[in-house]
Amino acid sequence: MNNYFQLSTAFFVLLKREITRFLSLYRQTIIPGVISSGLYIIVFGHALGDRIRNNQELADAGGYMLFIIPGLIMMSVINHSYQNTSSSLMQAKFLKFLDDILITPLSGLEISIAYIIGGAIRGIINAASIILLSYLIADGFTIDNYFMTFIYISIVSWAFSALGLLVGIYARSWDHIGVFTNFVFMPLTMLGGVFWSISMLKNEFLQTISLLNPIYWMIQGLRESMIPNNEPFSYLALIISLSFALIFTVIASYLFSKGFKIKS
């Protein structure tokens, strides 16, 4: 019998559990992301957007409002997919019902992947909700390449879901979960070009620093997929996104399989 991974009934039951959990809490897990993104679109797009001009990239996107939507989607995807796995695992650890899963015939890898897919699906549902909302409230909103848009959203959801699992494994308190959100994701996302183009930075040094931010590339990749443009396809953004997804998945699954901070 394969000791590492099997697509067994148990695997799908755990996956179903993860999806049911966040869907049953949709007022906390889906709606807030849509509302906050809608507010950003209204406040920054409609109200302030017209005053932000003189940038070719914004003009190419069809205006500031349409420019920020991919960034808002990515911000929501990162936040929700990370929150899903980290909080789900933390709750199971904290309330000790994780033991119900650890005593089953599921391998550590299978448990990890079920958690990660659950988190990724939450990220994708959030992204889809924001896209639907954008069609409703953002004039001129359209998606240039649906396939690549889906691919980027899926990869980034997966990557941050895996990172959430990693933090959930390591975390001993809810503080540890919050530290990543407040001190890592929020600055990196904000500095990753959600609300502005890197070309707006006058300082070349700051532009170079921004290029070191992986979230910049993830947002950039999605923006290129969503907004019609004549630029050649950027493999770098895709490679960076895929690499992070792979690295976080391997580390999280390995630690989970070894029982790091989960088993005595």
Place this chain on the structure above:
Amino acid sequence: MNAVEINNLLKIYDNKFKALNEINLCIPKGSFFGLLGPNGAGKTTTIGILTGLVNKTSGSAKIFGYDTVDNFREARTMIGLSPQELNFDVFFTIEELLTLQAGYFNKDIKEAKARALEMLEYFNLTDKRKSKARELSGGMKRRVQIAKAFIHDPPLIILDEPTAGVDIELRYQLWDFLKEQNKNGKTILLTTHYIEEAEKLCDQIAIINEGNIIANGKTEDLISSMGKNHITIETNLDDNTNIEDFKWKYSINKNKLVIETNNPDSDIIEIIEFMKQKSIPINKIRSEQSTLEEIFINLTNKNE
């Protein structure tokens, strides 16, 4: 075949605490086995290693011949665990909890649901099936916990302090249920602080202390071999009387003749015959046997 086979099992925690000191233990299939020991003796660590909750340091553990590491899928499928602490997935009703738990053991959705309803009915929880575990009383939570252990119908049930904090009525109900399950072929491994419970339910017992198995065997054999059994006869003999040809070890104190024996029930007839022949009057006679609790206290204190 043994339901559980533990060989040289060693567990040293990260803080260097040696919880299990290369223990060896066999639990025969079909037995009702009691694992007794004071707090921190190594009971929960042993259970943890068998169920995959604790990583062993060295040695091996097998469930019905399946290694708990190399063949963990088969080994874990054979086990139903009812842990001591009452912890439940907070997002689901107890019906959903039981259905999920059956699903985690590869029962398809139809079978899992049917089994969950069956367990709910068996444990008299049908009318609470739409309640979350936190809404239930302590006794009901304990019943859900035990139902979870039985949900996938495993041949080995491990119960860690199943009657801790439950009232007498429920305790007796659980005892009857467990005895019936054992009679139907389930192997049961029980840890308990109530020695009386182990004495009543278990046909075999091991006592663990400071990570070592210090006694192991059939319950009645343990009591007869390790207990201090004696027959007390109230008579008119003086304290320093020497009873000739009396083959048992004895002492006399204030006209009470206390005879040590390993088999009080069978020896008592012979002793009465002997006293008759020697014309020693018997005013009162009683046979006393150590309880498992006395043996447990004696053994675990000796080890400290």
